[in-house]
Structure formats: C-alpha cells, structure tokens
Amino acid sequence: MSEFKLTTVEEFEAATNRLLETGAKVGADAWQIRVKNQTPHCKFGESGVCCRICSMGPCRITPKAPRGICGCDVHGIVGRNYLRFTAGGSATHSDHGREIAHTLHEAAADGNYKVKDPDKLMRLAAEFGVETEGRDIYDIAHEVAEVGLMEYGKPFGTLTFTKRAPEHTQEIWDREEIRPRAIDREVSCSLHMTHMGCSSQPEALIRQSLRSGLSDGWGGSMMGTEFSDVLFGTPKEVETEANLGVMVEENVNIVVHGHDPSLSEMICEYADSKEMIDYAKSMGAQGITVSGVCCTSNEVAMRRGIPMAGNFLQQENVVLTGACEAIVVDVQCIFPALGPLSKCFHTKFITTSPVAQMPDSDFIRFNAKTAGENAKAIVKMAIENFKNRNKDLVYIPQMKQKAVVGYSVEQIEKKLDTVTNTHVDVTGTMMPLVDCVKSGVLRGAVAMVGCNNPKIRPDAAHIELMKKLIANDVILVVSGCSAQAAAKAGLMDKRARELCGAGLKRVCELVDIPPVLHMGSCVDISRMMVLASRIAKDSGWNISQIPLVGCAPEWMSEKAVSIGNYVVATGIDTYLGVEPYAYGSSEVDGLLKGGLTDWVEACYTVEQDIEKLGDLMIDKIEEKRAALGI
C-alpha cells in the first residue's frame, strides 16, 4: 500500500491551472475570470441595505438617506431581504423534497422506481399514522407519499417531523412561535410579510426567517432525505473515490450534477447495464464511468459508491478535461456557464428539469413515468458522443483519494453498536458517542456543511478547519460540497485517523470509521438534526448543551441561509466564513450574532479569518463542556 498523504489545496489549484490552460486554448470562459469582472461587489447589495421590492425604488440606505421612500428604515430593509433570501432557500430544498415525494407516489413493483428500504417506509408510515396491517407495500408507499405531500399545504397544525425533536426544543419552538406550519405556507408567508407595506420590524422578520428555515430542515429537506432513502436505500458504509482523477480517459465519461437523485440513480442503473457497456465498447471506448458533481454526486456516492469528480467550483473543470461526453444536470447550483463552455468541447450539456432550463443545452425532459427511457436515451447520447472527442484537448489530472462514505444516522448507530459491550450496554443508541464526549476522549463535534464561494480560497477553509478540528479530537459530520472537499483531500480515507488527536484516533480505530463522516447531500443536513436529537435524548442534555457546533465556512446559496436558520433554531451555534447580506443593520446583525440566543439558545458567529474561526469553534465546544461539568 502506498504511503497515505493528503492532497493539498495547492495541488488542487495546480491541476485547475493546468485545465484553465486548456480552456484558454479553446477560448473558454471561467468563474475565475468572471469573478474578476464582478469585483468589487456592490456594497449596498452585500450589506443588505438595497430595497427593490416595489417600483418606487430601488431605495438604498445611506447616512444621508436613512429611510426608503415608504419610510422603511435600514433594519426593516435588511430584515426583509434576509427573510426573502431564506424563503428562496427553503422553497428550493422543499420543492426538491416534493419532487421525491411525487416519485415515491409513482413507485411500483414493476415500475422504474421501487421501494428499496421497506423498513424505513414502515417507520414513516407509523410516524404518519398510515395503516400498514395487511396492505401491499406500494399502497403504503403511495399513502405515505400523499401524507408527506399534504405537509406542504396542510391547512391546520404544524409539521409532523418536528415531533422528532427533543421535548425541550419543541417547547422553545412553541414558546417562540416558530414551530413551522405547512411547508409552502411558511414560504408564502415570508413573501407576504416582505411585500411592500407589510413587516418592517426586524424581530418579526427574523422570527419568520427561523420558522421558514425550520420548515425546510424539519420539513422539505427531511422529506427529501427520508423518501430518497425509501426509494434508493438508506446509505450504508461504502468505499468510493474523489477528485477529477476518477474520470477514466479510455471510458465514456458521464457526469451527473445537481441535487435530485431520481435522475442520477437511473443513469447509474443504465450505465452499469451490459447492453450499454457493450454499446460503449462498440463505439471504441473501454467502458462507461459515471461520476458526480455537487449533491447529486453525494446522493449516488452515499448509496452506490459512485465516485465524486468534484464539488461546486469544480463543475467547469469537469468539462475542461476534454474527456466528458455528457454532463447531465437536474436542479440547483448548476452554472449557466456550462452551456457556452460545453460548446468549446464535444461535451453534451443535458438539462432535464423544467425547474432548471438553460440556454445552450440539450433538454431531455425527465419524469418519473418515463425515467427509464429518458436515462437510457441520455446514456446512449453520451456513448455516441465519445467519437467526437478532440484527443488533443484531453487532460485528466491524475489526482484522487479513497473515501469511505455512507454515514446515515442508521449506519452511525450500527457502527456505534460495534463498540458496545453486550454485558453492560444496550444497543441502538448514541451512548458510545456520548460516553466518548463525556469522558473527554472526544472534545465534541462539528457539523460542517455548505458550498464553495470564490470569496474564500476554494476548499481551503473546509480542509484547514477539518484538519485543525480532528487534531483537537473533534469529530466531524459533513455534507454537501464540504464533504466533497474532505473526500478530495483524503480526509475520508480511514488512514486519515493518523492526523487526529489521540482521542479521535482511538475512536476511529475502535469504531472503524474515518474522522470525517459523510452524511450526504445538503438536504441530508436533516440527518444531522435527527442525529443531534438522538444524542440529546440519549444524553439527557438539551441540543444547545451538546458540545456541538455547525459551520459553513464557504457558503454561498440561499439554501445555505435557510439551513443556517434551522440549525440555529434547533439550538446549534453556527459559524460562518462569509457574511450574510445583513451587516448593514445593527439590529438584524445583532440578532443573528447574539440576540437569537435568548430565543433559541444558539446564534451565528461570522469570522473570515479561518484560523480564528477554528479557534472560536473549539472555544465554544470547551465552553459547552465546562458548562456541563465534563
């Protein structure tokens, strides 16, 4: 076995620079160039003080013009913008969840989609009050999907999944009037509140931001996670690889990108069929390699071990290899730049969702009923495109790391069971983890999530923070592009335990896990909420007392703000490396970075110095330990 060594950000950058040379040859644009064109960014926008909600404006608040035309002050404007940003993210995740629910509703024994995890379906049925006795599993599935869909528009009551939270958390939500009602209602209500002439009181706007966030994390996202598990299987430990080196020059390379696993699952299924592999061989390739970018990649990596080609800011690199026959996308985080970029190469840019339609793409409309045919057509199109490759442009950086992924809450529980002792312990709990924290073997945990953002040296914040935290015996649960940064660096290789402090190293050895646990895509942050709730229940601590913090050092999307809001509203202090568009208001900024603690026992900390951000998290974890007397 070769010596284990992390891949450095410098090595990532050298590979990217080499690819940009290829891009320059063919006259391709790149985000690195566009960032330059867009810098400096508009300060009014960045501080959140620009209001363009009605056509009297746009109004921008300055010391000389402290109020908009309607008389709204800076706090109202920043608060409204913040809430709209949240609603955008909440709507996005939740609509993703809704799509999956519809797919589940289409599932059939002889259909494109089947129930792969009937146990989970049964647990959901019990939670939703769906009768299971003597019923066909697909009848149950359809009714569970329907009950789930009704959560989006239920006229009365609050979201069923919120009952999964510990009592104390639920009491806070009720006390603060932020327990979410119907999922769509919170988005609509947010847009209503921010309409011209509605709310301008920052407290009300931020309160609704929390509720709208919770309707995502404990509603739409959780729906996405749970129903995906029912359809495609609950993730289990699986080996995979990460970084561009997973693409194989001799093979037809299909890259899936986006967030919804329904399409990518089908593509993987067909690309793996003998028929398609034979077809690829007949076209001069040696086989077919499917790899992924962004959260679609996380979904298929977690369930199938499909390799991860890269994360958000690496999406253009995939095309720049010159070896990508097709980049197939569904929804979210897809650069419209891929259209023009693909035209510089032989690459087919295939859009599939009515939600994400883009110029310069081949649109193959994907739906649950015709999923099989659609996927087959896409795989065929990629195979037939192999011959169009310009061999002179092909360069795949030979850089990849091994990763072990698939740590759903269910899998974590199973792993923890392996270190229990049947003569003294019960199984099926989070107690081994709690005991490690109580004894000081582990200092605590950080849930690191989120995107890449050119404002931060890509991946550097994720990787450097993780290295620092694991060296300090802090275990990481990660998702989304953060997870991919970790995997690319090698932090999901079990051998990365050598980089840990003695405590985390021992835990990794005994439990047989890497120090950084991949929990899935960005909707799967809902898994982290369940995990925190389980830990709270088993330890007797409130969630806010657990030595656990959230972190999104390179976040960029509306979804990230929605996530941040539900993580904080669940009681988990959250650390950001990029300012939300809110620092223009001392009141809103003050609430987010402190005042929220009075409401939900947690708040945000924003620190752009990554080294300091790490120290702050460790300090907070130690502070929580001291408060618990452990």
Place this chain on the structure above:
Amino acid sequence: MLLFDIVFNGNDTMYAEAEKAVNDAVAKYGEDKAVGFPDTAYTLACYYAETGTKITTLKEAKEALTYIKSIMKRDRRLDAAFNSGVATALSAELIEAMKYIDGQQPYEEPYLGHMTDAQIRELGVPLVTGDIPGIAVIINAAPTVEEACALVKSYQAQGNFVCLVGGIIEQLKEAGYKTGFNVRVFPIGENISSVCHAVSAACRTAMIFGNITPGDKKALQEYTFNRFRAFVNAFGPLDEKTVACGAGAIYYGFPVITNDMDYTPVVPKSLIKQPKVEEFNATSLEARDIKIKITNIDIPVAFASAFEGEIIRRKDMQVEFDGSRVDCAELVQTCEMTEIEDHKITVVGPDVDAMELGSKNSIAYVVKVAGKNMQPDFEPVIERKFHNYINCIEGVYHTGQRDMQRIRISIDAFNAGFRLKHIGEVLYAQVKNEFEAVVDKCEVVIYTDPAECSKIRHEVAIPIFNKRDDRLATLTDESVSVYYSCILCQAFSPSHVCVVTPERLGLCGAVSWLDAKATHQLDPNGPCQEITKERPIDENLGAYEDVDEAVQKYSQGALEHVTLYSIMQDPMTSCGCFECICGIEPFSNGVVIANREYAGMTPLGMTFPEMASMTGGGVQTPGFMGHGKHFIGSKKFMKAEGGIERIVWMPKELKEFVADRLNATAKELYGIDNFTDMIGDESVAEDPETLVAFLTEKGHPALSLEPMM
C-alpha cells in the same frame, strides 16, 4: 472530578514516589550503582521500549526521571492522559527497579515480581497459537475470596494467562489457590507499582517477537494494541494511581473493566463499568475481542491449556500409570470407516476406583480414527498431541509418549468424579476438534487389564512404532519433493517465516515436516504452504530460488534470501519463540548452544536471554540462529559450516537430552564415538579460555576447522 484530572493526579503521585525512590537509592549507593532486573536483556524494558535507552545505572535512572517528567503533559486532550499513563508506568518501573538493586530479592512466594525473558519466550508459542487466548491483569481484592477464586479460575479454565496485583493475591493465598507461572496464574506484587512487570512483559513481547525497534513509540503502541491481547480487571475502590496506570493500559490497547461504579465516565471498549463480578470474564473478553475456542468436554474437572504445566506430587496422587515400570502404550490407529463407531469409549479392565490409592498401574489407550483424507503419516502427528490433551485436564498429569508415558490422577480430580472414560472423552473431543479435516470418525479403547496392556504394547504398538521409525529414517530433505512454509507465528512476529524440512523442524520445536504437511492438509489456505525445491542455487548452503520466492512472499518482502543449512549466510530467521539459540564462539571456531530453560552464563559472556535478543522478530543476524532442540542431532544442522562438529558447548541438561541422536549422527558423519563427551558445558567452562583448553584436551574437531568468520 474529571477523568483526565484523576489520571494527572495519579501520575503526579507515582512520579513523586519514583523520584523519592531513585533519590534515596542514589543517597545510599551513589550514582554509579548498577540498576536492572534479573534474567533479562532489556534492563528496564518499559523504558527501553518507549525511549530506546537502556537504564543500567542510578545516574541513568535519574536522567530517566527528567524524560518522564517531560511527557507529563497537562492539556485537556486524551494525548496528555495517555502520555501521563505511560509516564505512570515508567515511574512504577523505576520504583520497582530500585527494589532489585544489589541483587536483592524483593518478592517472596507467592509474589513473583519481575518476569524473566525465558518465561516470556515460553509464552510465545501458546500466545501465537491461541492456546493462551488472552492475558488478564487483575488488580486489587475482589469483594469476596470466593469471587476472587472464581474469577481467576474462569480465566484459567479458558487458558488465559492471569497476572495479579494487590489484595487478590492474599485472597487466593487464603483460599489455598494454586498459583505460579506453570499454571498461568502469576501473582506479581502487593503494590500497584508492581503492575509495571506486566507492562514490561508486553513491551518485551513487542521487542522479542514483533521486532519493534526500542524507542519507536508508535510501532510499540500499534503492536500492543493490535497483537497483545491483554486486559485489566480493577476492583474498586480505585485510587488515582491505579486510574493513571489504567490510562497507560488503555493507551497500549488493554481495556479496563472495573466494578467501581463511582468513577465518572465510561469509555466504550476501553473503560467499562461492570457491577457484577461474575460477568467480568465475559465482559472483558468481549471488550478485548478475545474468542475462546469452545471445548465443551463432558468431564467433572476443568479442561484448559492453563493446566498444562500443573504438576501432581506423589502425596496429592490417587493413582499413577507408568510406562517405564509396567506395560503401557498410547496409539493412534487408522481404520476403515465401517470398523469404527463414532464416540464409542470402552474401558477394558479395572477403573480408578478399583485401584489402590497411590498404586502404579498399566494403561494402554488406542484411538481408532477413520476419514477419507486420513493418512497413516498423520498418526504420529495426532498421537504427539495426546501429551498436551491429557495434560490440560485439571488434576491430571502426563509425560512421555509412545510406550513410555506416565500419567498421574490427583486425589482432587478423583474425588470430583474423574474416571478413565474421561480420558477417552478428552481424547475423542480433541482429536475430532483439531483434526476435523482428516478424522471423520473416532473411537477410543482404554485397557487397564495388565495382560491386555502387554498384548497391545508388544504385539500392536511396538511393531507400529518400529515401522514408523523406519519411515522417518527415510524421510530426508533429499527424499521429499516439497518443504513447507510455516507462518503460524505471524500474528505475533509479522515478518518471520519458517521453512520446515524433514531434517529441520520449526525453530519452536512444535512443527515437524509431518506436522506441517498435516496442517497443510487440514487447512490448505492456512499457515503451512508447500514450497517446491526445483531450482537449487547451492545445495550445500540449502539455497533455493523456490525457497527465496516463498520467504519473500510470506514475509511480505521483509526477507529476500534464506538458506536452510547455514548460520552465517542468510540464516533462517526466528520469531522469538525458539527452544534454543546457537551463536558463534570465535576462539574455538565453533558454536555455543543455549536452551530456553538454561538460566546461567555461556562462554560467549551472554545468557540465553541476551543471546536470544540478538535475533528474533524475523530479522537475520548472521552468527546467531534460533532452532528447535531436535535439530541439534540433524545431519543438516549448520551443514554449510561443517555440521554438528562445530558444536563446542551446551548446557548439561540439553546435552543429555540430545546425546543419543547427536552421538549417532557424529558417528555416521565423522566416525567419532561419544561426540557429546567432547562438548563443554557449564560444569566445564563458562568462559572461552577454559573452554578452549577443555576442547584442546579432548581433541575437539572444531579447533582444526576453518574459522567461520
């Protein structure tokens, strides 16, 4: 109080005691006074393994205190707690070393204190084979004497090696419980500092068998964590020093199980609270992932390898059977499947209760086996295990083999209901267990009727033994087409490979060519694999391309060349559990051989442990080689350097043991009569000058041979 703080406090206390002990010793003896434990080549082994520095004087002991202090970090991280645990063990070792200054014997029976290198090497084979599945270190007094005895017995009955520290030793003494190295119950000392002798055993195991470079902390920790299956049972109330030692144990990979429920947190698989003493055993084995091979044999006494070394004295004996005085025999006979009724046990003649107390009797047992893959060549392999099987019965003692065995049954065993058919049960169960791949059916007939025994011995057994001897005599390295590799030891000594040939048995003395062949047959993907010998490089050296390829493969590239017959050129490596070590003696052009049991000095100026420390762990050290006792009489013994005529010195006991075969070989090879008389021993010389004078007087052939170097 937080767990880490308890560890830090305990460490501080132990360190302060060590500091005082060393300073007191310096005041009494001066800094140049020699320091060390008896019968070890590793001085203060824990300190040596951790740092690579041997402490030999009080001055060095003082310097060690400075090092120990430097690793006593006080951060709130497990690393600091682990290091403090190690520092506690090292401090304890210094405290203990001070007790041994000036040849003092600080421990009296039942306390044993320091374990010798020879003892550790003796544990090697059983640890490797799993005969000793684990090592239990029990600290402090159990809640009651009964619980103390029951716990120790439970481990012992599974074959585990049990080390005791503190009050439990008095409890066992009070109950009259038999202790000692031979029954695998090793009372170390009264104070918690004496636990360092157990840590020392782990560290020496790593250096002896694992070839861990002293000072390579990381490799040491990985070795003990992954390969040394020890665990700790600590009875409450625990004091801080004990908890600090526990941190050290956990660092090395040894979980701590305690009934002290007051101590704050638990740590999965590492620090486990178990209020029920009766569940300590099962809880501990699970925590250390120790699997016990279940041999549920229906007999009224225990059956475990821990009883293998038990000795039954005449006064404790109900009856004995003695092949040297009356007709006895033990025999495996291959039969047709139809001739055997499986699990049938017949006793022909009187049973023990019909024999007089303290009487000497005849016994002959014939174990009939049948199986599709059974070969007569396996008969002696199975038969040779009888000694081990019968010896593992609690209260039964067995020596010798073939028609010269001696068996004693203790009064206790008899009173517990032990009868002759139980010997049959044991033989049946073990043969079926261990040889399941070749034995499908097994039946045992036990004769005690003197006439029947005479008949079996003279008309059945002896002709078979003679036939076998004839066959063995024809089994030479040249007469077979394959040799066997043996990597049984790799669980312990990861880069060692034995090459077993008919004339060179494994260095542990436990694996002959026939054993290896049988092992290969029993488990085709197991530790013994065929090695062809089709591409010789140098037949005199015993160098073969095939052999080199095999050792490269099975040592994962650690070894490139091995010769079968030379100790100077690419000698075969050792795991560390060899019966004997030979080393070159330059003044006489010969070699000196020492066996593990020999405790004295050799003319090389080294004791057995010191010679043994020159090799082992799978490394090649030209001029030193570990080997089995039986190899000494082989025509292939260092054939490349001239053969057995190079042997100039052996301990008396070993010389007597090998005399017959060695003399026969010398006669055949060189025409020398009574060659062993020419070989020196400790009664002749323990230094090279006296030895050479003796050899010259005897006209020993080595003196006129070419120098070996």
